[in-house]
Amino acid sequence: MTNGLLLRRKAVNAVMLTITGLCAFLAAGVLVYILGYLFVHGAASLNWNFFTKLPTPVGETGGGMANAIVGSAKLVMIASCVGIPIGFLAGVYLAEFGGGTFSFLVRYVTDLLNGVPSIVIGIFAYTVIVLPQKHFSALAGGLALGVMMIPIAVRSTEEFLRAVPVSLREGAVALGATKAKSILTVVIPAAKNGIITGIMLNLARVSGETAPLLFTSFSNRYWSEGLSQPTAALPVMIFTYAIAPYEDWHQQAWSAGFVLLTLVLAVNVIARLILARRKHVAR
């Protein structure tokens, strides 16, 4: 090899390494920047009142978003009741019993559903629940979020079940287990951590959704009782407060953003820890 060629290769290598490294740094940097920015702006005005007090009327300072925190929790709960059972069981069907045209269609449709813009799902919930009932409700918001959870729950359950090796299934049926029993006692337990992780990440994702809530659970400046009243939720509060013309509202929007992101990050980290533990045990 000539000396010139070698130098050229070294130069190309240096340039490409710099570019790819820079992009990797940017990708991680965006998250760090957002986190830092939210921390600086949000943590400053974050205090105990934020977690315990209701929003104050316009013009009064202070107050918090306790109702929005509870509201978000309520919405995510309703969403879980809708999205997790349907998604999980459909995933079990696809992984263990599917294989024909029907399964192909189900997979195709769930993939399509995953691509539907969240605001369209909001309109769907508005049409089937809010319009007949003639009022906004936590139930409608929860249902919209639940529908959003279904496709990811289906596909993540299916994938983690499929990842369970055939040898484990054979081992179970060779001992006299029926197919149903082998799925319940070996396959699902083997995929359990993965499935739980998928569900947690799914929850973290929908808990930050704003658009489907705008005309379903709407918002509320007071405590919302039961499921049939409109309720506040953190993402909608951020939206409302951020576009309001008051400086202290902007501060509270930052705080809400910081709290929401912290919760989502915490869920993510826990989920990944669970998954890491799984790899440690299983092959």
Place this chain on the structure above:
Amino acid sequence: MMPAPTKQPSSEIKTAAPAAANAPEGEGKPTMESDAKLCATNLNFFYGSFQALHGISMQIYTNKVTAFIGPSGCGKSTFLRTLNRMYESVRGSRVEGTILLDGQSIFDVEVSGLRRRVGMVFQRSNPFPKSIFENVAYGLRINGMYEDRAGLRDSVERSLRRAALWDEVKDKLNQSAYGLSGGQQQRLCIARALAVDPEVLLLDEPCSALDPIATAKIEDLIFQLKSSCTIVIVTHNMQQAARVADNTGFFLLGRLIEFDSTTVIFKTPACKETEDYVTGRFG
């Protein structure tokens, strides 16, 4: 009863005539009929349109070790998998002919009951992602084969002892089975299969992923087990067949070429193909 091997012993066994027993030198063997645990007659097996087994007829004797040898793809594992109907999970597989277990067709009985009576150990050890104790207890649990907690513990201990694993694991029964070495895992799988007290134990190349020391342990185990269990072993390793088996069947291209006592197969085989294979001229 025939006093000495003839030159066509395999064809006589294939026809399953009542008096076609073939006594190995020195030891008298009862007639096949009274002593046959499993009896396959004219068995054809298909994967879709591909015929993997052609007219296999063979008797597997009670409390004997029967080995299947032959080059890769000769159908020996496929035949093994028909004996407990493990092939049924393969789409498009189909069987013709009869297999009798103690005189009763295995195709007439309930499959999970059959597999409890005819246990199986696989090529690669496949412990469940559970504790050592729960692995062995699995078959007992799903088949409801225990009275109480103490009875379950006793059965688990007995099975681990039979698999010559008890002393190595008695202090860590609640640890994950994945912490064991490859050879220990395979013996755990044997213990798991033994726990439900099978009458027949099918071993599908149980040592192919093990080192010589672990292999020797499994072979010793096979020797001890045959007093209480009928054993069928598929092996790539001809020395292994010669060491552990009472009878050996040689498979080639989906046909049973020759089936006789191990001594005959390795010393004075009737067929040219058998001789070529056991002397290492091909395969």
